[in-house]
Structures are given as C-alpha cells and as structure tokens.
Amino acid sequence: MNGMRNLDEESITQAVLARQSETTNPRLKEIMTSLVQHLHAFARETKLTESEWETAIEFMTDVGHMCSSKRQEFILLSDTLGLSTLVVAQNHRKPQGCTEATVFGPFHVSDAPQYELGGDVSNGMKGKPCFVSGTVTGINGEAVAGATIEVWQADQDGFYDVQNPDLEHYQGRGVLHADASGRFNFKSIVAESYPIPHDGPVGKLLEALGRHPWRPAHLHFMITAPGYERLVTHVFREGDAYLDTDVVFGVRSSLIADWIKHPPGAGPDNQHYDRDFYTLDFNFVLNPCD
Numbered sequence: 339m340n341g342m343r344n345l346d347e348e349s350i351t352q353a354v355l356a357r358q359s360e361t362t363n364p365r366l367k368e369i370m371t372s373l374v375q376h377l378h379a380f381a382r383e384t385k386l387t388e389s390e391w392e393t394a395i396e397f398m399t400d401v402g403h404m405c406s407s408k409r410q411e412f413i414l415l416s417d418t419l420g421l422s423t424l425v426v427a428q429n430h431r432k433p434q435g436c437t438e439a440t441v442f443g444p445f446h447v448s449d450a451p452q453y454e455l456g457g458d459v460s461n462g463m464k465g466k467p468c469f470v471s472g473t474v475t476g477i478n479g480e481a482v483a484g485a486t487i488e489v490w491q492a493d494q495d496g497f498y499d500v501q502n503p504d505l506e507h508y509q510g511r512g513v514l515h516a517d518a519s520g521r522f523n524f525k526s527i528v529a530e531s532y533p534i535p536h537d538g539p540v541g542k543l544l545e546a547l548g549r550h551p552w553r554p555a556h557l558h559f560m561i562t563a564p565g566y567e568r569l570v571t572h573v574f575r576e577g578d579a580y581l582d583t584d585v586v587f588g589v590r591s592s593l594i595a596d597w598i599k600h601p602p603g604a605g606p607d608n609q610h611y612d613r614d615f616y617t618l619d620f621n622f623v624l625n626p627c628d
C-alpha cells in the first residue's frame with residue numbers, strides 16, 4: 339500500500355489501523371482497532387516523552403518479572419487500576435436479588451483440598467475460630483443441591499498460604515458441596531484486613547500515587563452449579579476500617595455481613611472453646627443461565 343512513508347504524529351494512527359485491516363477474527367480486529375486508537379490518543383493527550391515511555395516499558399517489564407506460579411502482579415495491577423472491577427461489573431449485570439459478583443483476585447488455586455461439610459478449611463492456619471454457614475439458592479428460592487463452594491482467605495496476619503515460600507500444604511482454602519437443601523457449613527478463622535503484596539512494582543506505583551495498599555477483611559467464594567452462572571464474589575466484614583477505600587475497589591454493600599462474636603463456651607460443632615469464637619451466616623443467590 340502507498341502512503342505508508344513519512345508518517346507523522348497525526349497520520350501514524352490511520353497507518354497502523356490500515357496495516358491491521360485484514361485481521362480475519364472480527365473481535366480481535368475490533369479490540370486492536372480500539373486499543374491502537376486509545377493508546378495513541380493517550381500519548382498525544384499527555385504529550386508522552388521518550389523517557390516516560392522508557393519508564394513505562396521498565397515498569398511493565400518489572401511487573402512481568404514479579405510474576406510466578408505464586409504471584410500474579412498483572413492481576414494486582416489490573417485490580418488496583420479498577421480495570422478488574424469494571425470488567426466484572428459489565429459482564430455480570432444480574433437480576434435484582436442475585437448475589438453480586440466482585441473481583442477474582444490473585445490468590446485462587448485450582449487444586450484446593452476437598453472438605454466434608456463442617457470441615458475445618460483453616461487446616462491449622464493462625465486466627466480466631468470462626469464458623470461459617472449459609473445456603474445456596476436460585477433466584478426463585480429453590481435450593482441448589484450439591485452446589486460446589488470454593489472458599490479462600492488470608493490468615494490473622496493478612497497472608498494467604500501461597501504467599502509463604504515454605505508452603506507445604508494448603509491452608510485457609512477448600513472445596514465443599516452444599517447438601518440436598520442447598521445448605522453448607524465449615525469451620526475456619528476470622529478474616530482480617532490485609533495489604534495486597536506491595537513489595538513489587540505495583541506497590542511502588544501505589545506509593546507514588548499516595549495510595550494505601552489495604553483491603554477490608556473478606557472471604558473469597560466461587561460457587562458453581564449446573565444451570566447457573568458461576569458466581570465469583572467476596573463476603574466483607576462489617577465494621578472494617580477499609581470498606582470505603584478498598585485498594586482494588588471490590589466492595590459492594592450487599593456483600594457486607596456481620597461476623598458475630600461469641601464468648602467462650604460451646605461452639606456450633608459442640609466442642610468447648612476457651613476463647614471467643616465467631617459465626618458468620620451468608621446466603622448466596624445464583625443467577626440461572628439459559
């Protein structure tokens with residue numbers, strides 16, 4: 339094609355779009371057209387300098403180098419820029435009454451251990467004892483028998499098991515199945531607020547932006563059942579100091595619940611506790627898929 343020489347700061351955008359105009363995958367073409375247009379517009383609007391461009395390249399390189407099988411710095415970057423919440427929100431517009439979705443986060447693993455109902459998913463993780471119970475239903479109140487419930491959480495110091503370099507077995511995560519009436523229960527520890535890992539490039543960026551790295555206390559849930567849309571969500575702890583400034587913008591009012599404190603005595607598992615223990619009850623409502 340002629341006209342692709344002597345490109346200047348105006349004509350470069352159309353030249354790139356013309357060059358990729360033969361893209362056969364229509365969705366890829368749409369995404370790359372928009373990406374190029376926005377990226378170029380961003381560079382023009384900010385009058386991006388060469389040294390700033392280099393800084394950005396170095397930053398993205400550092401983000402990549404920070405990633406491993408146990409650390410996902412790109413998800414942290416997406417989460418802290420609000421991109422994850424935006425993508426979740428525009429892909430999970432649900433009928434009124436369904437449990438809202440929120441960000442997936444970087445700490446899920448695909449091979450968490452299975453537990454029977456009532457099992458202790460903390461698996462020895464440090465923290466105050468907590469008993470979690472609830473139901474999984476559909477939008478019309480029908481029980482979702484046998485729903486698969488994955489839960490994962492941080493310990494009392496705010497660390498997930500996978501952040502421990504000496505990890506030998508998973509702690510604070512598990513897979514359970516609701517009973518025939520959609521009920522579930524398990525034992526764990528109380529969730530506490532925690533800073534996202536901020537010893538890498540995303541942490542440096544947050545600091546430069548004058549932002550704190552904290553998330554309010556929460557339990558992560560992923561609930562799946564045939565005939566229903568997969569639900570990825572959190573339950574947040576009422577009263578947490580960071581509910582209004584979550585570093586990853588994940589809080590939704592409908593997902594906040596009370597962790598009820600009980601004095602020492604008999605727990606729901608009929609064991610005696612000589613320290614305070616907590617209970618949490620939360621009902622999940624799944625969106626049917628057609």
Ligand SMILES: [Fe+2]
Pocket residue numbers: 443445492556558
């Ligand atoms: Fe989390």
